[in-house]
Amino acid sequence: SSGSQWTSWISRNSMNDGKVKHSLMISVNQTASIILATISFYRNKPGPTGVRGPQGPQGQRGETGHVGRSGPLG
Secondary structure, three states: OOOHHHHHHHOOOOHHHHHHHHHHHHHHHHHHHHHHHHHHHHHHHOHHHHHHHHHHHHHHHHHHHEEEEEEOOO
16 A cells, blocks of 8 residues: 555656755765765874874885985086
8 A cells, every 4th residue: 555655646746856856966966975974074084094104105215316316426
């Protein structure tokens, strides 16, 4: 009986189809933003991966230092 009630509700609110789709899109966007927030939170949780970023520039500085040493050698 619940299925027939559902179909009658759909047919009754067929004129409000746009509103229903709009609210569905809002809820989908909310859930997607929540999922993205949790993913970013868990991705940012391990600090060592973030610390590797500063280590990259340090390596570049070391390479420039090597270039400077090779200059006097040349």
